[in-house]
Amino acid sequence: MSKLQNAIVGGVRTAMGYVPSSWLPGGTRDPLIDKRVTLGTQQSRVDGPDKVQGVARFAAEVRMDGLVYAACVHSTIARGKITELDLAAAEAAPGVVLVMTHRNAPKLALPPPIGMTNLKAAGNNILPIMQDADIRWNGQTVALVLAETQEQANHAASLIVVRYEQAAARTRFEDAKADATTPDSLMIERNRLKRGDTDAAFRNAAGSVDAVYRTPWHNHNPIEPNAATIAWQGDRLIVHDATQMLNGTAGSLAKVFGIKDTQVFVSSPFVGGAFGGKALWDHQILGAAASKLAGRPVRIALSRASMHRLIGGRSQTEQRVALAADATGKLKALLHQGFSVKPPHSVCDEAFTLSGRSLYESESYDIVQHTLDLDLLANTFMRAPGEAVGTFAIESAMDELAHDLGIDPIALRLRNIGDTDPVSGAPHSQSDLRLAYELGAKKFGWDRRAATPKSRQDGEWLIGMGCATGSFPYVRMPGMSARITIDSNGHATVSSAAHEMGMGTATVQRQHAADRLGLPLDYVTVRIGDTDLPFGSFAGGSSQTASLGAAINAASAKLAGDLLRLAGNDTPLAGLRANEIEFANHGLRKIDEPSRYESFASILERASRSEISAMGESGAPLEILKFSMHSRSAIFCELRVSEVTGEVRVTRLVGAFDCGRILNPKTATSQFRGGMIMGLGMALTEETLLDKRNGRIMSASMTDYHVPVHLDVPEIDVLWTDIPDPRTPMGARGIGEIGIAGVAAAIANAVFNATGKRIRDLPLTPDKLLSD
Amino acid sequence: MAIAINGTDYSLPDDPRVSLLDLLRERIGLTGTKLGCNQGACGACTVILDGERVLSCLTLAVQADGRAVTTIEGLSKQGDMHPLQRAFIEHDGLQCGYCTPGQICSAVAMLGEMRRGDPSYVTADLVAGLGSTTREEIRERMSGNLCRCGAHHGIVEAIEEQLVGDAA
Numbered sequence: 001m002s003k004l005q006n007a008i009v010g011g012v013r014t015a016m017g018y019v020p021s022s023w024l025p026g027g028t029r030d031p032l033i034d035k036r037v038t039l040g041t042q043q044s045r046v047d048g049p050d051k052v053q054g055v056a057r058f059a060a061e062v063r064m065d066g067l068v069y070a071a072c073v074h075s076t077i078a079r080g081k082i083t084e085l086d087l088a089a090a091e092a093a094p095g096v097v098l099v100m101t102h103r104n105a106p107k108l109a110l111p112p113p114i115g116m117t118n119l120k121a122a123g124n125n126i127l128p129i130m131q132d133a134d135i136r137w138n139g140q141t142v143a144l145v146l147a148e149t150q151e152q153a154n155h156a157a158s159l160i161v162v163r164y165e166q167a168a169a170r171t172r173f174e175d176a177k178a179d180a181t182t183p184d185s186l187m188i189e190r191n192r193l194k195r196g197d198t199d200a201a202f203r204n205a206a207g208s209v210d211a212v213y214r215t216p217w218h219n220h221n222p223i224e225p226n227a228a229t230i231a232w233q234g235d236r237l238i239v240h241d242a243t244q245m246l247n248g249t250a251g252s253l254a255k256v257f258g259i260k261d262t263q264v265f266v267s268s269p270f271v272g273g274a275f276g277g278k279a280l281w282d283h284q285i286l287g288a289a290a291s292k293l294a295g296r297p298v299r300i301a302l303s304r305a306s307m308h309r310l311i312g313g314r315s316q317t318e319q320r321v322a323l324a325a326d327a328t329g330k331l332k333a334l335l336h337q338g339f340s341v342k343p344p345h346s347v348c349d350e351a352f353t354l355s356g357r358s359l360y361e362s363e364s365y366d367i368v369q370h371t372l373d374l375d376l377l378a379n380t381f382m383r384a385p386g387e388a389v390g391t392f393a394i395e396s397a398m399d400e401l402a403h404d405l406g407i408d409p410i411a412l413r414l415r416n417i418g419d420t421d422p423v424s425g426a427p428h429s430q431s432d433l434r435l436a437y438e439l440g441a442k443k444f445g446w447d448r449r450a451a452t453p454k455s456r457q458d459g460e461w462l463i464g465m466g467c468a469t470g471s472f473p474y475v476r477m478p479g480m481s482a483r484i485t486i487d488s489n490g491h492a493t494v495s496s497a498a499h500e501m502g503m504g505t506a507t508v509q510r511q512h513a514a515d516r517l518g519l520p521l522d523y524v525t526v527r528i529g530d531t532d533l534p535f536g537s538f539a540g541g542s543s544q545t546a547s548l549g550a551a552i553n554a555a556s557a558k559l560a561g562d563l564l565r566l567a568g569n570d571t572p573l574a575g576l577r578a579n580e581i582e583f584a585n586h587g588l589r590k591i592d593e594p595s596r597y598e599s600f601a602s603i604l605e606r607a608s609r610s611e612i613s614a615m616g617e618s619g620a621p622l623e624i625l626k627f628s629m630h631s632r633s634a635i636f637c638e639l640r641v642s643e644v645t646g647e648v649r650v651t652r653l654v655g656a657f658d659c660g661r662i663l664n665p666k667t668a669t670s671q672f673r674g675g676m677i678m679g680l681g682m683a684l685t686e687e688t689l690l691d692k693r694n695g696r697i698m699s700a701s702m703t704d705y706h707v708p709v710h711l712d713v714p715e716i717d718v719l720w721t722d723i724p725d726p727r728t729p730m731g732a733r734g735i736g737e738i739g740i741a742g743v744a745a746a747i748a749n750a751v752f753n754a755t756g757k758r759i760r761d762l763p764l765t766p767d768k769l770l771s772d
Numbered sequence: 773m774a775i776a777i778n779g780t781d782y783s784l785p786d787d788p789r790v791s792l793l794d795l796l797r798e799r800i801g802l803t804g805t806k807l808g809c810n811q812g813a814c815g816a817c818t819v820i821l822d823g824e825r826v827l828s829c830l831t832l833a834v835q836a837d838g839r840a841v842t843t844i845e846g847l848s849k850q851g852d853m854h855p856l857q858r859a860f861i862e863h864d865g866l867q868c869g870y871c872t873p874g875q876i877c878s879a880v881a882m883l884g885e886m887r888r889g890d891p892s893y894v895t896a897d898l899v900a901g902l903g904s905t906t907r908e909e910i911r912e913r914m915s916g917n918l919c920r921c922g923a924h925h926g927i928v929e930a931i932e933e934q935l936v937g938d939a940a
Binding site: 044045047048049050051052053054055056057058060061063149150151155220221222223224225270271272273274275301303304500501502503504666667669670671673674675676677678701702703707708709710711712713715716 | 809
């Protein structure tokens with residue numbers, strides 16, 4: 001498929017080169033870029049009162065009559081077969097309603113994999129679920145217990161005895177490298193990029209670096225566990241889920257159970273953090289299957305340990321970066337190669353090689369990455385997949401090169417950023433990394449950095465400063481749709497099966513709709529979060545704001561035409577065409593003659609209508625094939641490292657972002673900081689520990705997987721260029737993921753500046769800093 | 773044999789294994805208190821027991837016999853939000869909102885600890901008291917409440933505003 005995909009994407013890109021920009025989505029500059037009222041202003045979250053009072057309803061909090069609780073029993077081997085299942089004690093335990101194993105589970109089809117062409121697919125782990133005795137990873141669910149209470153289910157699960165016939169399992173990253181495979185494409189890009197003579201470039205280089213960087217398995221660890229409350233009503237499946245893929249989950253469950261999409265209702269009004277970890281995994285399918293067998297509604301709320309066994313994380317990576325430059329720092333060669341894990345049942349390429357080649361011009365490139373097949377739980381997308389770990393490698397290497405050449409690290413980067421896409425030559429829709437560095441360096445006080453490592457000290461503490469670039473591509477998803485309804489009071493309701501995992505979806509889209517429709521904020525309500533609403537694409541790839549923005553924009557255009565028709569001839573708007581009118585002041589008016597105006601309420605009243613509705617959809621994102629569309633950041637870090645303990649304490653972070661227009665500075669600041677704090681964890685503490693002998697995750701709890709706590713989080717200043725992207729709705733690009741990119745590199749570079757030690761292996765734990 | 777929860781008496785569960793958290797969420801239906809890790813690592817389940825913050829996942833319901841529990845639902849009075857709840861919204865001390873009830877309950881009780889001068893790990897001088905290192909003190913004392921979205925700054929600012937308000 002992916003060779004074909006390369007051919008198709010390549011063909012469309014070539015064709016796009018000849019298509020005038022004005023024909024494409026984003027061809028016409030969104031008028032809201034220049035005409036903002038509430039967009040760009042600080043707005044508190046509309047769901048804030050519900051959240052701070054504890055009344056926002058999450059998936060495991062839906063009450064149902066006759067509800068039973070599920071507990072999972074996980075395999076303790078990585079590969080083999082179940083030979084014996086002793087269920088008698090569990091089945092006899094108090095309160096037990098059902099023990100489901102491969103012997104009695106209903107027939108279930110494979111879930112359709114998340115992909116670029118099927119918006120109704122949300123599958124992450126494409127393996128038979130409880131259909132046979134085969135074990136494919138350590139942690140696979142071998143039995144599911146339903147009982148009247150969670151305590152009873154947990155106890156009964158502990159009574160189940162499983163015996164296995166073990167087979168040889170592949171659980172070691174190192175061993176699998178010999179059998180690595182090379183995908184043809186990564187996302188929509190070709191994997192392999194070979195251009196120019198890299199060998200010659202290294203022979204003639206004034207400065208160079210050639211090093212291997214390693215990043216471990218990471219887990220999302222949202223504070224809300226993955227959970228679902230599930231019921232069958234006849235042949236209709238009701239799932240109250242924690243998901244960032246509402247329609248994908250509905251479509252996938254329909255396939256698994258052999259029913260129609262319309263027979264599945266998925267609701268997820270609030271999601272307690274997701275970061276890529278809340279799509280369709282085995283537990284929702286097992287819960288629905290068990291509910292069907294037992295004839296009872298089921299709550300399956302994963303324990304933290306079960307989350308680690310059943311919800312995949314970010315793949316481990318090993319990345320070689322080699323750079324060669326002339327004496328001025330101009331790149332002559334850029335090599336980025338390496339390995340990540342992607343078993344055949346996984347849907348996610350950890351595309352770590354895409355950042356460098358979109359950022360830096362080089363005379364020659366040699367870029368390719370390989371995937372390893374291991375007997376492990378499927379890896380998946382985690383905040384800034386590819387970019388989070390890719391920028392660690394490439395931006396550490398840039399710092400090493402700067403040191404080798406004796407050039408300021410910022411100057412080296414600015415010397416190599418391109419005016420157009422370095423590989424395709426496509427123009428940027430908007431890009432100003434230079435300004436981001438300028439703003440960030442000034443705020444941070446970069447001029448106070450000592451270029452020589454280990455030159456600042458305060459007692460036992462060595463002090464250092466570092467910086468790095470972050471990058472994340474713009475994504476707008478097709479298929480996202482929205483309905484705008486205006487009632488007789490002139491109040492607008494915008495609805496879409498969109499998702500709220502903390503981004504402020506309803507808050508920002510309410511601002512958008514208000515400005516789009518010429519209404520004050522309190523005349524707009526945004527309804528999101530279930531599949532009864534118009535079709536929603538997933539909340540991933542930082543795409544939701546742009547996708548829903550495009551859908552609302554399309555719906556508003558349709559609405560304007562419909563209102564004009566409804567207004568008829570007995571109106572100041574009579575005889576006008578859709579392109580002559582605009583929304584303003586609770587109604588429609590002629591663009592160049594504002595006195596020709598009629599309010600929504602008046603139009604509806606004259607037509608004896610109680611409301612009017614229009615639907616709109618985000619169309620094919622052809623603009624991303626014509627333009628190079630990326631958000632960038634300049635990340636700065638100051639920290640201290642104890643000479644005694646090797647402990648790293650980050651004292652200050654600054655992030656300067658070039659992400660198009662910022663729609664709500666209050667929620668945007670939180671999202672940027674949130675990404676940077678996850679980057680802080682990635683840099684210093686986060687690591688999923690695997691027992692390499694048997695593929696068992698050893699850190700299956702929040703006491704063993706260390707995320708930053710309040711005392712770890714330093715002052716973080718966030719600023720932005722706020723330059724509109726003329727090719728996007730509202731001039732904005734997504735900001736959910738860019739925050740994490742570049743942070744680990746900035747911290748590792750600051751550690752080098754503080755200590756003179758270059759650590760290329762995350763996390764930067766004290767043992768690595770104490771050893772020589 | 774009863775637990776007073778937000779001023780209303782509830783009888784103890786039959787099953788002695790039931791945690792205070794499960795009693796609240798699954799038996800009584802007070803789902804404002806959140807289950808995050810169920811092993812005392814994340815703080816999402818923090819409630820106030822006789823004025824002190826406790827992790828309700830590590831507290832058996834029977835341990836609360838005869839005692840008073842305040843949950844997030846009990847902080848709003850007649851629909852009026854607690855000042856700290858309003859401050860969390862104003863300072864954007866939340867994103868997904870899942871750790872938020874635990875952060876707020878923890879902070880309400882923590883403010884009591886600071887007011888009575890309890891020292892913490894970062895308190896420089898135990899004799900001189902808490903002094904002016906407020907923000908660091910708040911961070912240390914709130915470190916048992918994890919937030920994965922990264923709303924730490926807004927949380928600390930909201931709590932700091934309360935402390936400053938107290939002092940004024």
